[in-house]
Each structure stands twice: as structure tokens, then as C-alpha cells.
Amino acid sequence: MSALPTHRDENWKYANLRALARVRFDDTTTPSAADVSALTDALPDRQHGTARVVLVDGHLAAGASSSTAGVHFDSTRGGVAAADRIAAADARSGAAATADRHFASLNQRHSPGTLCVEVPAGGELDLELWLAATRIGHPSVRIRVDEGARLRLAERMLGSTNASALASNLHLSIDCGASARLELTRVQAFGATHQHVETLDIALGQAAECHLTQVTSGGHSSRSSAFVTHSGRASRLHWNVAMLARETQVHDAYVRISHNADEAHTVQRFRGIGTERSRLAFNGHMYVAAGTRDVRTEQSLKGLLAGGEAEVDLRPQLEIHADAVQAAHGATLGKLDADMLFYLLSRGIPPAQAESLLKWAFISDVLRHVPTPAVRRQVEALLADLLPGSAAARSEVA
Amino acid sequence: MLEIKDLRTRVGGREVLGGLNLTVNKGEVHAIMGPNGSGKSTLAYTLAGRPGYEVTGGSVSYRGSDLLALAPEERAQEGVFLGFQYPVEIPGVNNVYLLKAALNAARKHRGLPEVDAFEFLTLVREKMKVMQMDEAFLSRGVNEGFSGGEKKRNEILQMLVLEPTLALLDETDSGLDIDALKVVAHGVNTLRSPERSIVLVTHYQRLLDYIKPDYVHVLARGRIIKSGGPDLARELEARGYDWVIAEAA
Numbered sequence: 104m105s106a107l108p109t110h111r112d113e114n115w116k117y118a119n120l121r122a123l124a125r126v127r128f129d130d131t132t133t134p135s136a137a138d139v140s141a142l143t144d145a146l147p148d149r150q151h152g153t154a155r156v157v158l159v160d161g162h163l164a165a166g167a168s169s170s171t172a173g174v175h176f177d178s179t180r181g182g183v184a185a186a187d188r189i190a191a192a193d194a195r196s197g198a199a200a201t202a203d204r205h206f207a208s209l210n211q212r213h214s215p216g217t218l219c220v221e222v223p224a225g226g227e228l229d230l231e232l233w234l235a236a237t238r239i240g241h242p243s244v245r246i247r248v249d250e251g252a253r254l255r256l257a258e259r260m261l262g263s264t265n266a267s268a269l270a271s272n273l274h275l276s277i278d279c280g281a282s283a284r285l286e287l288t289r290v291q292a293f294g295a296t297h298q299h300v301e302t303l304d305i306a307l308g309q310a311a312e313c314h315l316t317q318v319t320s321g322g323h324s325s326r327s328s329a330f331v332t333h334s335g336r337a338s339r340l341h342w343n344v345a346m347l348a349r350e351t352q353v354h355d356a357y358v359r360i361s362h363n364a365d366e367a368h369t370v371q372r373f374r375g376i377g378t379e380r381s382r383l384a385f386n387g388h389m390y391v392a393a394g395t396r397d398v399r400t401e402q403s404l405k406g407l408l409a410g411g412e413a414e415v416d417l418r419p420q421l422e423i424h425a426d427a428v429q430a431a432h433g434a435t436l437g438k439l440d441a442d443m444l445f446y447l448l449s450r451g452i453p454p455a456q457a458e459s460l461l462k463w464a465f466i467s468d469v470l471r472h473v474p475t476p477a478v479r480r481q482v483e484a485l486l487a488d489l490l491p492g493s494a495a496a497r498s499e500v501a
Numbered sequence: 502m503l504e505i506k507d508l509r510t511r512v513g514g515r516e517v518l519g520g521l522n523l524t525v526n527k528g529e530v531h532a533i534m535g536p537n538g539s540g541k542s543t544l545a546y547t548l549a550g551r552p553g554y555e556v557t558g559g560s561v562s563y564r565g566s567d568l569l570a571l572a573p574e575e576r577a578q579e580g581v582f583l584g585f586q587y588p589v590e591i592p593g594v595n596n597v598y599l600l601k602a603a604l605n606a607a608r609k610h611r612g613l614p615e616v617d618a619f620e621f622l623t624l625v626r627e628k629m630k631v632m633q634m635d636e637a638f639l640s641r642g643v644n645e646g647f648s649g650g651e652k653k654r655n656e657i658l659q660m661l662v663l664e665p666t667l668a669l670l671d672e673t674d675s676g677l678d679i680d681a682l683k684v685v686a687h688g689v690n691t692l693r694s695p696e697r698s699i700v701l702v703t704h705y706q707r708l709l710d711y712i713k714p715d716y717v718h719v720l721a722r723g724r725i726i727k728s729g730g731p732d733l734a735r736e737l738e739a740r741g742y743d744w745v746i747a748e749a750a
Binding site: 441465 | 549550551552572573574576577578582583585588589591592593594598599602603606607610642643659663
């Protein structure tokens with residue numbers, strides 16, 4: 104297994120490695136029934152027509168999960184399947200044997216099992232996945248969306264509020280078959296002391312389509328490493344990320360999107376707001392393989408420094424080895440717009456509410472691309488809680 | 502209503518208003534005219550409390566209180582409305598929310614409960630009819646993708662919903678075609694009442710064909726150099742500003 108990354112590893116330059124180094128990731132235990140109940144009892148009602156799975160510290164909370172065809176928990180620790188999965192992802196992403204795979208390997212070693220979700224060819228599934236933490240866990244999730252199938256997955260991460268040392272190391276791998284469609288909404292809202300690290304491996308087959316919307320707001324620090332591969336011709340990816348950091352939070356993401364097939368198309372948007380002494384970093388790496396034709400990539404990274412001593416680092420990267428490519432990218436960093444702020448104040452809106460509204464306006468650029476209105480409203484509701492005073496600025500009329 | 506005495510304002514280190522005096526009584530409509538760079542917009546921004554417009558001297562009394570001591574949002578809550586010459590676009594915040602938040606802020610300031618959703622929509626729809634605006638504007642981002650004329654209509658719509666005591670309209674007529682000008686003027690006229698005052702900043706007399714002012718003032722080099730009735734505007738249209746400036750020198 105590779106060693107813990109260091110700041111000399113380019114893709115980990117902005118990660119909160121000191122905090123991660125302090126976590127005893129091998130110190131895993133099965134959560135108590137009382138802890139599981141405390142967390143699962145607090146979950147909101149399941150959406151009508153939606154299946155639910157709850158993992159607590161990586162263990163299946165069977166009592167809180169629904170029984171659904173194609174969804175099962177493989178409690179084989181580590182094992183051949185997991186090893187193959189990681190090796191395949193390494194080969195696709197070109198990241199094998201680097202520090203980027205350290206936490207995926209750690210997950211394989213310590214995960215109590217893997218949640219397997221399989222949507223058969225032509226099938227449809229709406230699934231809520233709750234990843235809850237009571238101590239230190241290694242949730243492992245493998246998803247396969249077969250040819251022409253559709254999966255709408257709402258992933259929510261939350262932690263116990265009555266524990267002080269919480270950490271999670273998630274490995275999520277997804278294979279989308281030809282013409283499969285995946286709509287993935289991820290919300291990370293862990294508690295204030297939580298350390299979260301995750302590795303995502305996503306492969307897109309021919310004409311597959313993936314819409315990912317991620318909101319990161321919780322935890323003391325979080326690190327996301329994502330490796331997406333366009334394996335099939337004419338696959339589509341929309342990667343939308345909103346990050347909000349306050350106090351001393353550190354959120355850091357590295358996303359490598361490999362375009363290994365003709366006519367692959369990626370749109371990536373990042374909007375991050377840092378306040379107080381927080382730090383945010385987003386490193387978007389677009390890779391276009393040699394020999395591919397007509398690949399299109401669009402990358403828009405924007406950061407907002409909203410007061411205090413916050414730091415936002417944006418790194419758009421293009422690595423292009425083909426000739427027939429359209430690649431657009433932009434990264435901007437700024438403060439709240441003084442003209443907009445005065446406009447709102449001149450209408451009698453108090454300063455705190457006006458600032459929240461402008462932050463909302465900044466972030467909403469990501470939300471407006473969530474394809475399903477119901478899902479969009481759920482994410483909006485969560486963000487409205489994080490930006491007091493902006494609640495009704497959502498997509499409904501009044 | 503409004504009493505401005507010897508007002509001096511600096512913008513970017515340069516004095517733009519250099520001892521301006523103006524009294525506006527309840528129910529009156531005053532038109533401020535003047536050449537480019539004379540300080541017309543600076544006057545409007547200073548009264549609305551825009552940051553960067555540093556008051557270095559003088560006083561402004563609004564309904565008997567010191568207006569300059571209030572923050573911008575407090576001035577608005579007290580009933581001062583600024584209609585912008587160039588309204589900003591705020592994508593992501595829809596019009597209806599802005600209207601509701603602004604109305605509720607004013608109501609809260611007056612000790613009133615928040616407006617009921619049905620009552621609010623009824624009010625807004627009524628005002629939109631006055632401004633001949635489609636309801637689709639409500640769910641769009643504030644001024645997002647609006648034409649120049651639509652932005653100006655939206656400013657007046659906000660004014661009608663908020664029912665200010667003192668409206669400062671900064672070149673509300675700029676960029677409007679003649680039909681849009683009539684609609685905007687009609688909107689402003691519906692707000693006229695014995696309890697309200699309006700200060701119109703404009704370059705052209707044509708707006709004053711539709712909104713009849715009680716007084717017309719010429720602002721030059723940061724001071725009001727001539728005041729008169731509606732006839733003064735017509736004379737300015739015919740002769741320009743040079744003769745007034747020469748007369749005042």
C-alpha cells in the first residue's frame with residue numbers, strides 16, 4: 104500500500120494532511136445498536152417511490168434500509184472483487200501506485216463490506232444513500248448502471264453530534280454502461296469535528312450520461328479525489344460542485360477527468376465560498392488522450408472570498424494529447440460585488456441578509472443545472488439553511 | 502420632507518457636490534437637470550447612502566431627522582427609494598423574492614407583520630399591470646437579461662410595491678423608447694400624492710411632458726445655479742445650459 108500523501112504530492116498540495124495524519128484509520132469498530140438507532144431515528148421520512156440504504160461507519164443498518172432488488176451488502180471484507188475494482192480504476196485513471204490511491208487501498212483493507220447497487224439493462228432506480236458516522240468508518244459502495252438503465256441517487260453524509268473523534272474514508276465506484284443515465288446528488292454535511300476523505304472512480308460507457316451535483320459544507324476538513332473516465336464514445340458528464348467553508352474548515356478536491364474516447368463531452372462547474380479563516384481548494388484536471396477526436400471540455404471555476412482571512416485556491420488544468428479538441432476553461436476569484444450589495448441595501452434589505460442573498464446567487468449557478476426539479480429543491484433547501492435569509496430566493500415563485 | 506443645506510460630497514478624492522442647497526416639501530415633484538458631470542447622480546447616490554460617496558460638509562434633514570446618519574438600508578426602510586440609472590443584474594435572486602424581502606424589511610421597520618403570500622402576490626400583480634409587465638418577470642433573476650427598458654420598468658415596479666415617501670429617480674427616462682417612457686411616467690404618476698415627494702434627475706425635457714414637475718433646478722459644478730417652474734425645462738431644451746452657467750458666473 105502507498106504511503107500517506109504529503110504536500111510534495113502535487114494533487115495533495117492544499118489538503119489538510121496534518122488533520123488526516125492524526126486519524127487512526129485502522130481503529131475501526133462496529134457501531135453500537137444505540138448509536139445506530141440514534142442516527143437512523145433522526146433521518147427524515149423516505150421519499151415516496153425511493154429506496155433507501157443506510158450505512159453507519161460502513162456497516163449496513165439493515166433496520167433502516169429498504170429491501171430492494173439489485174441492492175445488497177456484500178460483507179466480505181476486502182476480497183478479490185474490491186481488489187479488482189481498485190486495479191481496474193487505477194488502470195483507467197492512470198493513477199496507479201501514486202499517493203492518490205492511498206485511501207482507496209486503506210478502504211479496501213478496513214471496510215466491513217461493500218454496498219453493491221446494480222441497475223439492470225433498461226431498469227430504473229431511485230435510491231437514497233445515507234452515509235452516517237459514529238466513529239471511524241470505511242464505507243465502500245459499488246454501483247453498476249447497465250445499458251440503457253437509469254439511476255437517480257441521492258447521497259447524504261452526516262455524522263453523530265455526540266462524539267468528538269469522527270472520521271470517514273469512502274470509496275465509491277460507479278460503472279455506467281452504454282446509454283446509461285446517472286443523476287447523482289451528493290451532500291456532505293458532517294459535524295464540525297469530522298475528518299472526511301473519499302475516492303471516487305467513475306467510468307462512462309458509450310453515450311452514457313452522468314450529472315453529478317455535489318455540495319460540501321460539513322466537517323472540519325474534507326478531501327475528495329475523483330477519477331472519471333470517458334471510456335465510451337459520445338459519453339456526457341456534468342460535474343457541478345458547490346463548496347462552503349467557514350471558521351477553520353478546510354475543503355479540498357482533486358478531480359481528474361480522462362477523455363479516452365471520441366466525442367466525449369464534459370462540463371465542469373465549481374463555485375466555492377470561503378469565510379472567516381477557512382480554506383477551499385479545487386483542482387480540476389482535464390485529460391484528453393492521444394488519438395481521440397472531437398472531445399469537448401468546458402470548465403468554469405469560481406471562488407468567492409467573503410470576508411475574514413479565508414483562502415480559495417483554484418487550479419484548472421488541461422492536459423491535451425489530441426489535436427481535434429475544444430477545451431474552454433476559466434477560473435475567477437473575487438469578493439462580493441459592491442454594486443449588487445448596495446442595490447440590495449438600497450431596497451431596505453439588511454446587510455447580513457443581502458450578503459446571504461449574494462452568496463446564494465453565486466452558488467445557484469451550480470444548482471440551476473440539477474436536472475430534476477424535486478432534487479434541485481432538496482439541495483436548495485439545504486443550502487438555504489446554510490445561508491440564512493436566502494430561503495425564499497429559491498426557484499419557486501413565492 | 503427634505504432639506505439639503507450646503508451639501509459637499511467627494512467621490513474618488515474629488516469634490517463633486519460643492520455646497521448644494523435644496524428644499525423639497527411634501528407632495529412636490531422636483532426635476533434636477535444639468536450638463537454631464539454636474540453632480541446629478543452624485544446627489545442621488547449621496548442621499549441613498551452609497552459607499553464611496555463621502556460627505557465632507559453640510560446637512561440633509563429628511564422628515565426632521567438626519568438622513569446622513571442612517572445606513573443605506575435604514576434610509577430605504579424609512580421610505581427613501583433610489584431608482585437606478587443602471588440597475589444591476591443579480592442572477593440567482595429572483596425578482597419576486599427581492600420585492601418580498603424589501604417589502605417585509607420596510608414592514609418590520611414599521612412594526613408590522615410580514616406580508617401574507619396571497620396578499621403580496623395580489624399587490625404585485627396589480628402593480629405589474631400598471632407597468633404593463635408580464636408575470637414571467639417575477640421568477641427571473643433580478644434584472645437578469647432584461648432590456649434597458651425592462652430594467653427601468655422593473656425599477657418603477659419596485660417603487661410602486663414599496664410605496665416610498667421620497668423617490669429619487671436617477672435618469673429613469675434614459676434608454677426608453679416613447680411607448681416605454683409613457684408607461685414609466687404613468688407608473689411614477691400613480692405614486693404622486695400629497696404625502697410623497699419625488700426628485701427626478703433627467704437630461705431631457707421630454708420626461709417632464711409626462712411627469713409634470715412643480716420645480717425645475719439646474720445643477721452645475723456641484724451646486725444648484727438656477728431654479729424655476731416647468732417653463733425652465735422647456736427653455737433649457739431650446740437653449741442648452743451655457744446661458745444659465747454664464748448667468749450664474
